[in-house]
Amino acid sequence: MMIETTDFSKIHEKITNSEIPVGDLISYFRVKCKHCGHHRIMHDSVGKCEGVMNKPCNSGCDNFSPEI
Numbered sequence: 001m002m003i004e005t006t007d008f009s010k011i012h013e014k015i016t017n018s019e020i021p022v023g024d025l026i027s028y029f030r031v032k033c034k035h036c037g038h039h040r041i042m043h044d045s046v047g048k049c050e051g052v053m054n055k056p057c058n059s060g061c062d063n064f065s066p067e068i
């Protein structure tokens with residue numbers, strides 16, 4: 001889930017200019033997946049779970065679904 005040629009200051013600027021508080025973003029990415037139990041942040045932009053640390057997700061989850 002690495003962002004290539006990351007310009008974090010640009011991203012930071014976008015977040016700051018948006019209406020979204022960083023705390024809200026964090027809670028958004030902390031929502032767990034109904035399929036595999038991993039946080040949203042472990043899933044890539046299309047919703048496929050990439051697992052945690054060096055362990056791949058063994059549920060084969062490829063479609064993030066919030067556990068709420």
Ligand SMILES: [Zn+2]
Pocket residue numbers: 033036037038042049050051057058059061
């Ligand atoms: Zn997973």
Ligand SMILES: [Zn+2]
Pocket residue numbers: 033034035036037038043049061062063064065
């Ligand atoms: Zn998942």
